[in-house]
Amino acid sequence: MRLSIIAGLAGLLALLGCTNNPYPEVDRDQKVLYSSFGEAPKTLDPAVAYTTAEHVVTGTVYDSLLEYHYLRRPYELIPGLAEAVPEPETQAGERQTYRFKLRRGVLFHADPCFALSQQGRNTREVLAADVAFQLARLADPAVNSPVASTFADILGFTDFAKRLSDLRKSGPDFTALPIQEQYKRAGGIEGVVVRGDVELDIVLAGPNPQILYWFAMPFTTPMPWEAVAYYDGKDGRPNFSDHAVGTGAFRLTVYERQHRFVLERNLNWYGTRHPEAKAPGATFPTQIDQADIDAGRIDPAYAGRALPFLDRINFSREREGIPRFNKFLQGYYDDGGIIKESFDAIVKDDRLSPEMVARGMRLDTEVEPTVFYVGFNMEDGVIGAPAGDRSRNLRQAMSLAINVEDYLRLFLNGRGVPAQSPLPPGIFGYNKDYRNPFRQPDLPRARALLAEAGYKNGIDPATGQPLKLTFDTGNTSAQALLQYEFFVSAWRELGLDVQIKATTYNQFQDRVRRGAYQIFQWGWVADFPDPENFLFLLECSNAQSKSRGPNTANFCNGEYDRLYREMKNLPNDDRRAGLIKQMVQIVETDRPWIELYHNEDYNLSHAWLVNSKPMGISNPAFKYKDVKPAMRRRLRAEWNTPVRWPLYLMLLLIVVATVPAVKTYYRERL
Amino acid sequence: MAAYLIRRLAYGAVTVLGVLFLLFILFFTVTDPDDIARKAVGEKARPDVYVQWKKNHGYDRPLMLNRTHAATDSRRYTDTLLFEHFRRMLTFDFGRSDADDTPIAKRLMAGAGPSLSLTVPLFLLGLLVGIAVALFVAFFRETYIDRAVLVVCMLTMSVASLLYIIGGQYLVGMLLRWFPISGFDPDAAVIGRFLALPVLVGLVTGFGADVRLYRTIFIEEMNRDYVRTARAKGCGDARVMVRHVLRNALIPILTNIVIAIPFLFTGALLLESFFGIPGLGSLTVEAIQGNDFSTLRTIVYLGALLFIVGQILTDFSYALADPRVRLS
Numbered sequence: 002m003r004l005s006i007i008a009g010l011a012g013l014l015a016l017l018g019c020t021n022n023p024y025p026e027v028d029r030d031q032k033v034l035y036s037s038f039g040e041a042p043k044t045l046d047p048a049v050a051y052t053t054a055e056h057v058v059t060g061t062v063y064d065s066l067l068e069y070h071y072l073r074r075p076y077e078l079i080p081g082l083a084e085a086v087p088e089p090e091t092q093a094g095e096r097q098t099y100r101f102k103l104r105r106g107v108l109f110h111a112d113p114c115f116a117l118s119q120q121g122r123n124t125r126e127v128l129a130a131d132v133a134f135q136l137a138r139l140a141d142p143a144v145n146s147p148v149a150s151t152f153a154d155i156l157g158f159t160d161f162a163k164r165l166s167d168l169r170k171s172g173p174d175f176t177a178l179p180i181q182e183q184y185k186r187a188g189g190i191e192g193v194v195v196r197g198d199v200e201l202d203i204v205l206a207g208p209n210p211q212i213l214y215w216f217a218m219p220f221t222t223p224m225p226w227e228a229v230a231y232y233d234g235k236d237g238r239p240n241f242s243d244h245a246v247g248t249g250a251f252r253l254t255v256y257e258r259q260h261r262f263v264l265e266r267n268l269n270w271y272g273t274r275h276p277e278a279k280a281p282g283a284t285f286p287t288q289i290d291q292a293d294i295d296a297g298r299i300d301p302a303y304a305g306r307a308l309p310f311l312d313r314i315n316f317s318r319e320r321e322g323i324p325r326f327n328k329f330l331q332g333y334y335d336d337g338g339i340i341k342e343s344f345d346a347i348v349k350d351d352r353l354s355p356e357m358v359a360r361g362m363r364l365d366t367e368v369e370p371t372v373f374y375v376g377f378n379m380e381d382g383v384i385g386a387p388a389g390d391r392s393r394n395l396r397q398a399m400s401l402a403i404n405v406e407d408y409l410r411l412f413l414n415g416r417g418v419p420a421q422s423p424l425p426p427g428i429f430g431y432n433k434d435y436r437n438p439f440r441q442p443d444l445p446r447a448r449a450l451l452a453e454a455g456y457k458n459g460i461d462p463a464t465g466q467p468l469k470l471t472f473d474t475g476n477t478s479a480q481a482l483l484q485y486e487f488f489v490s491a492w493r494e495l496g497l498d499v500q501i502k503a504t505t506y507n508q509f510q511d512r513v514r515r516g517a518y519q520i521f522q523w524g525w526v527a528d529f530p531d532p533e534n535f536l537f538l539l540e541c542s543n544a545q546s547k548s549r550g551p552n553t554a555n556f557c558n559g560e561y562d563r564l565y566r567e568m569k570n571l572p573n574d575d576r577r578a579g580l581i582k583q584m585v586q587i588v589e590t591d592r593p594w595i596e597l598y599h600n601e602d603y604n605l606s607h608a609w610l611v612n613s614k615p616m617g618i619s620n621p622a623f624k625y626k627d628v629k630p631a632m633r634r635r636l637r638a639e640w641n642t643p644v645r646w647p648l649y650l651m652l653l654l655i656v657v658a659t660v661p662a663v664k665t666y667y668r669e670r671l
Numbered sequence: 672m673a674a675y676l677i678r679r680l681a682y683g684a685v686t687v688l689g690v691l692f693l694l695f696i697l698f699f700t701v702t703d704p705d706d707i708a709r710k711a712v713g714e715k716a717r718p719d720v721y722v723q724w725k726k727n728h729g730y731d732r733p734l735m736l737n738r739t740h741a742a743t744d745s746r747r748y749t750d751t752l753l754f755e756h757f758r759r760m761l762t763f764d765f766g767r768s769d770a771d772d773t774p775i776a777k778r779l780m781a782g783a784g785p786s787l788s789l790t791v792p793l794f795l796l797g798l799l800v801g802i803a804v805a806l807f808v809a810f811f812r813e814t815y816i817d818r819a820v821l822v823v824c825m826l827t828m829s830v831a832s833l834l835y836i837i838g839g840q841y842l843v844g845m846l847l848r849w850f851p852i853s854g855f856d857p858d859a860a861v862i863g864r865f866l867a868l869p870v871l872v873g874l875v876t877g878f879g880a881d882v883r884l885y886r887t888i889f890i891e892e893m894n895r896d897y898v899r900t901a902r903a904k905g906c907g908d909a910r911v912m913v914r915h916v917l918r919n920a921l922i923p924i925l926t927n928i929v930i931a932i933p934f935l936f937t938g939a940l941l942l943e944s945f946f947g948i949p950g951l952g953s954l955t956v957e958a959i960q961g962n963d964f965s966t967l968r969t970i971v972y973l974g975a976l977l978f979i980v981g982q983i984l985t986d987f988s989y990a991l992a993d994p995r996v997r998l999s
Contacts, residue, residue, distance in 0.1 A: 021844055023854035023865070041957070043711070043771040051713050145723045147712055234774075242772060258771070259778075259957070260855065260949035317854060320953065321945050323837055324853040327845050331852070507705055549718055643848045662816045 021641055023317075023333055030630050032312040034610070034623065035334050037319040041258050044242040047219035048138045048146045053619045056219065057316070058256075060621040061264055062110075063222035063247035066101055066132065067213060068282045069530075069618060071625050072290060072299065074427050076530035076618060078217055081282040082107055082127065082248065082271075086213065095207045096156065101216070103129055103199040103223075104280065107271045110245075110252040114231035124269060127248055129201035131223035133193045137184040138229070139220060142166050148220055148528075154209045157191025164188060181226035208570040214529030217620075222247060250283075250309045250624040264314040264623070272624075276307035283308050285612070285625060293614060297363055300611050303627070310612075310627035329605065332637040335628060336606040336613060344414040348603070351415070361608030361636070367615035368418050368426045368599050370527035372535060375403070375488060375595040376554040377520055380546055384470060384519050386557070394454035395468075396592035400439040401447035402491045405597050412484055417598035422585040423535040425599035427617065429573045430532040430581035437589050440596060444494060451495055459496020467498035473518035474501065475509030485522065513553060516546055522597075523553055530618055532581055533569050539593060540565045556593035609633040672990075679986070683979040690975040694968050695756050702962060704730035707769050710962040728769060728965075729755060760972050770963040778954060778966070779973075785855060786938030786950030789866055793873040794935055797881060798928065800874060805885030806912055812890055820882065827879035836945045839872040853947040869946040873939065884927070888920045895919075922992050929985045933977035937970070 024035070042055040050059045068081040078086050087099040107127040109115070115122050136155070139146045140162040152158050165187040168175045175183065192204035205212065215221055228246035232238055245253045250270045255263035267273070272283025285303045293299040303310075319325035322340040329337040339347050347354055353364045377396055379385040384392055405419045421437040424430050451459060461468040470492075472485055482503060489499045499520065504512070512518045527534045537543055541557035543550030561584055568580040588594065606613050609629040616622055707730065708721045725731045732752050740747040748754060759766055765775035808820045844852035850868040892898065893916055901911050938952030951970065958966040990996045 019849045019867075020864070021848045021851050023851040023856075025861070041771070142723060143727075145712070145720055145727065147720050149720070240772070257949070258773070259781075259953065260947075318947055318949065319853065320947065320956070321853075324840055324844075324945060324947070327840060327852050331845070331848075333851075505702075505706075506709070507703055510705070641848045644846065647847060648849075658819070659816065662811055662814055666811065666814075 019643055021331065021643070022637070023328070024315075029634050032310065032628055032630060034311050034314045034626060034628055036314065036316050036336065037325050037328075037334055038316050039318075039320060039322075039325070041318065045245045045253075045256070046144070046242045047222050047224070047247075048135065048144050049242070050219065051147050056619045057621050058245065058253065058262065058264075059219040059222075059247075060619070061251050061314070061623050062245040062249045062253050063219040064107075064249045064282070065217050065219060065222055066103070067217040069217055069616070069620055070286065071616070071622055072286050072288070072293060072614060075429055076427070078213060079281045081217070082223065083216075089205075089208065089210065091208075092204070097205045097208050099203045099205075099213065100196075101129070101132070101201045101203070103127060103132070103201070104271055104278075105199055106275070107248055108269045108274075109225055109228075109248055110267060111269060112228065112246045114225070114227040114246060117227040117231055125225070126198075127223045128198050129195045131225055132201050132221065133189065133195050134181065134184065134226050135221060135224035136190060136193050137161065138224065140165070140190060141184075143169075146220070148215070151215060152212070154205045154207060154212065155190060155192040156204045156206050161187060161190045179226075179230050181230070210570055210572070211529065211531050211533050214531060217529070251311075251314060260318050262316045264316075266309060266312050270309075272308050279305075296365070298365060298612070298614050300627075303612055309624035311623060314623055332607060332633065332640055335610045335633075336604060339603050339605060341414060347605070348414075353605075357605075360640075363606050363608070363613075365604045365606065365613070365615050367602050367604075367617050369602050369617040370425050370428060370530055370534075371524060371600040371617075372420055372423050372425060373417075373522070373524040373597045373600065374420070374423075375520060375522050375597060377593055378516065378518050378553075378555055379557065379593050380516055380555045381519050383468075385555070391454045393591060394450045395456065396595075397439050397590075398447040398450035398454065398495060399492055399497070400592050400595045401441070401443045401450070402495055403488060403595055403597070404442040404491065405440070408484075408487055409598055411487065412480075413598075416601045416603055418601055420596035420598050422588065422596060423538065423594070424532055424581070424585070425527075425535075428527075428530055428532055428535065430578055430585075432582070435585070437596070439589060439592060447495055451497075456497075459498070467496050470497060470499045470519050471502045472499050472520045472522075473509060473512055474503050474521065475506035477503045477505070488522075513545055514549075516555070521553065525551070527618070532577075533565075536565055536568070536581070536584055539588060554593040556591070558587055558591060561587045607633070607636070609636070675986075676983070679983050683983065686979060687972075687975055691757055691760055691972065694971055695753060698964055698968060699734060699752070702964065707962050707964050711769055728767075756968070760968070765969045766965055768958075768963055769965045770958070770961040775966055775969050779951065779969070782938065782949060782951040782954045783936055784857065784950075785948050786943065786952060787935060788857070788862060789869055789873075789942065789948055789950060790935040790939060792866065793870050793939070794931065796870060797874055797877050800878070801881030801885050802917070802924070804878075805882045805889055806917065808882070809886050809889035809893060809916075810908065810912060812886075812893075821886075824879035824883050827875060828883075832876045832941060835872050835876050836941060839868060839875070840945070843868055843871065853945065855946070855948045865946070865948075869939075869942045869948065873942055885920070885924065888923050889916055892916045892920045922989065925988050925992050926985050929988045930981040932984070933981040934974075936977065937974055 038054055038057065040052065040054040042050065042052070042058055044050050044055065045058055045062075047059045047063050050056060065081050066083040067078050067086055070077040070079050080086055082103055084102045084104055087101055089097040089099055091097055105126075108124045109127060111123045113123060115125055118125070136152065138144050139149055139152055140158050142162055142165070149162070165183065168183070168187055175186070178186070192206070194202040194204065196202060203212070225246060228244070229241050232241040232244045234240040243256060243258065248271070250267055250272060251264035252267045253262060254265045255261065270283070272280060276283070285306045285308060287304045289299050289301050289304060294301050319328070323342065325334070325337060326340045326343060328334050347357055348364065353362060377384045380387070382388060384395060386392065409415050409417045409419070418426065419440070421435050421440055426433065448458070451457065455462060456468050459467045472489060474481065474485060482501065485501050485503075489501060492499045525535065525538055538551050539554065539556045539561065540552060541562050542548060543552040544555045544557060545553045546555045564580050564584045568577055568584065571577040571580070602615055602617065604613075604615050609632040611627040611629065612625050614622070704725050705721065708724045712720050712724050722731075730752070732750055732755065735751050735753045737747050737750045740750060758764070765779075767774055768778065804820065808817045811817050840852045843849050851865055852868070855865050856862060897919075898911060898915060901915050906915070936951065938950040938955070940952040940956055942948070943950045943952035944956045954966065955970050957963070958970065
């Protein structure tokens with residue numbers, strides 16, 4: 002009993018000095034940005050890392066040759082480590098060359114791996130050969146990069162992979178060689194030509210202007226061979242997939258993958274060492290949109306200043322949304338999304354609630370380069386192209402029955418923009434005034450079209466029963482089934498009998514492979530902000546039935562394909578816009594898809610976080626952001642003073658409840 | 672006793688083999704290597720990337736019979752997923768995670784510390800509070816205190832643990848602001864700050880069941896003849912309760928305690944997940960969500976081993992605590 006009392010008192014004393022601040026006191030005046038992550042990165046190898054969670058680290062630690070302008074929309078490429086965005090030079094036989102010239106004097110992060118190439122040194126200058134090495138890694142089958150096929154247009158890219166693979170099969174002598182030596186002996190990639198220390202030619206077999214976007218991603222970052230060779234997971238060294246040696250404005254100093262990671266300012270960064278160069282990727286943009294200033298997103302005082310502004314970025318793992326959001330409300334995270342459970346309390350009529358405004362919070366929304374849609378299998382005998390005009394009318398009618406505004410309100414708190422075409426806002430070719438005539442809910446017109454298709458009131462004349470169709474899915478979660486039921490109910494209004502066929506993902510994939518499906522729901526998140534990255538989803542050579550490509554609708558239209566090929570290689574000009582318009586019109590009439598929505602990102606930030614503008618493209622922008630520690634400290638203290646009276650009350654209640662019993666007992670006993 | 676131990680170990684070995692076979696059947700009928708590969712390399716990856724991933728991770732083998740080898744060749748049976756599964760588990764060569772390629776043994780070692788830092792204080796405090804309160808209410812049985820505590824016990828048992836977690840975070844972390852809502856720092860100076868709330872929530876969650884069980888045991892003991900004899904000999908209440916009732920009630924309590932000890936290593940799934948504690952419970956949740964078959968089978972296998980160890984330990988501790996029990 003005595004022990005319990007002592008423990009209780011100790012607990013009480015501990016509570017009197019308690020705080021809900023999860024961070025050390027010494028950091029309170031530091032320029033530290035606090036953020037969280039839900040999904041842990043699987044790898045930091047920039048040749049493999051593909052998820053948003055991974056790009057948060059790789060996109061910050063590894064600089065790319067090109068970058069996106071932080072403020073301009075539609076997105077615009079600017080030079081990063083390269084001195085300029087290269088223009089294509091056409092060679093004989095349709096070949097095209099992009100010549101990259103790297104900035105001189107760019108250093109890698111200080112790291113012991115560099116002692117491999119020269120005893121005693123801990124960094125070295127970035128060379129064009131480092132970019133060539135990384136491109137060879139992308140081709141290397143052992144690296145297994147998910148984007149390798151994207152670079153197949155580089156001359157000799159696939160041949161290099163094959164040669165490397167054959168040499169590895171030839172015996173252990175070759176595989177025992179250091180990786181850079183293996184690449185050298187395999188002959189390198191023909192279309193990657195290193196011209197001196199800082200110049201590099203990328204030779205393409207044919208025009209492919211979209212390839213430049215891939216040089217604005219960490220996949221193509223300069224990679225020192227020393228890092229790949231040194232971090233092999235042996236003798237206490239981590240694996241290369243858990244260690245980053247880049248050139249970015251921040252370097253990774255703590256990496257506990259499942260728990261937390263810390264990025265610290267890189268004092269060797271080219272922008273910090275040479276601020277006088279005013280490199281576009283190392284200087285805050287001088288042209289700032291008035292809308293960004295008015296919304297409080299961007300502070301114009303930062304225009305032209307040298308990046309970065311933060312000393313450190315702390316990421317903590319938060320697996321669950323509720324604690325993450327509550328910690329954001331307490332001021333312990335500087336920004337964050339909004340959980341579904343609290344959406345209505347935080348956002349009212351698309352604006353922040355007065356309580357949140359009073360706390361100085363800011364809500365930024367941005368439509369992400371995504372498209373979600375219901376697709377039809379165009380090779381199906383009933384719903385697809387073989388049934389000719391009849392099936393076209395049927396698809397048009399089904400499209401008219403879906404009210405996407407209701408869908409967004411019911412399932413996504415309205416966080417989405419109804420899609421009129423495959424192209425989302427912010428992408429060249431998007432027309433904000435365009436209204437797809439088959440994407441405005443109109444049941445009478447839908448019924449008329451259905452009758453025209455020969456299915457009056459949804460009845461199939463062959464059976465005398467409602468026309469039976471299947472909605473195929475590999476998602477069996479309750480939430481997903483509820484969403485599919487939304488579509489089925491809408492089509493039931495027309496008299497159609499659509500059955501949801503929910504199976505495991507593999508069974509669904511198997512049905513897709515066999516072409517045994519009719520209707521499905523799918524989504525696409527763009528890799529880069531170009532209309533090609535959306536319109537290729539309906540190009541015939543990408544059809545699932547032909548090449549296992551992403552055209553799951555198996556849509557094949559000769560005219561669409563001709564326009565696609567012409568549009569693909571054009572710059573963003575009026576001619577390209579005209580071609581895109583024609584392609585969108587074909588999709589509008591043929592209806593291989595019912596376009597649903599483009600996802601909208603809602604981001605909350607506290608008043609002390611400056612220059613935070615959402616980027617729909619997965620491209621972390623920490624070097625542009627800044628915090629005001631004094632304001633943060635004051636507001637955190639104001640919002641988090643402990644409330645102690647319930648503790649005293651609880652103790653009092655226990656005493657009050659217990660004492661009479663004890664007294665009575667002893668009175669009776671004595 | 673040695674014969675008993677050998678027999679129990681033999682039963683345990685059969686159980687482990689059964690668990691391993693069940694695991695194999697369960698995992699490869701519910702999911703398949705394609706599914707695991709898809710999760711690992713992402714939705715957008717081309718089919719050749721899946722194929723290469725499966726090859727790199729040894730999932731390109733047939734399930735139980737490799738017909739590419741001749742009937743007389745032992746590789747017909749050993750070059751299969753089934754054999755590889757048994758080989759890895761029985762030799763404790765757990766391999767690498769399907770999700771992120773980390774050595775599984777390394778992740779288990781890294782997660783054991785945070786898990787134990789939560790489960791050990793929770794276990795000890797739970798025991799202390801449970802026994803203290805149960806002794807108290809048993810002493811005041813059939814009074815308003817006893818009835819009030821029983822009502823509280825029933826209430827705490829009727830509410831889902833998830834609600835305690837979310838409610839605890841909201842009440843203690845958000846409204847009262849006593850402790851951080853979530854987070855973890857192994858630094859001895861601050862670790863208490865992060866563990867206070869999950870331990871408190873864990874205590875409340877287990878309070879009802881523990882107190883009711885211990886109270887029943889204590890009351891049963893209090894009605895025995897030796898208690899009456901002790902009182903007749905003039906023993907004080909405290910002495911009777913602590914020296915006699917508590918000591919004799921320890922035998923059934925001990926079985927409860929010893930079987931729980933091995934599971935302290937496997938962590939607390941929900942508590943760790945919601946409070947951001949990077950322990951083995953979190954690892955399990957993550958392996959389930961990420962289709963990380965190799966990690967999950969290791970955790971389930973180790974769980975089965977620990978359960979068997981716990982049972983054997985319980986039997987032996989029972990014999991040690993009560994000289995009347997003989998193991999044969």
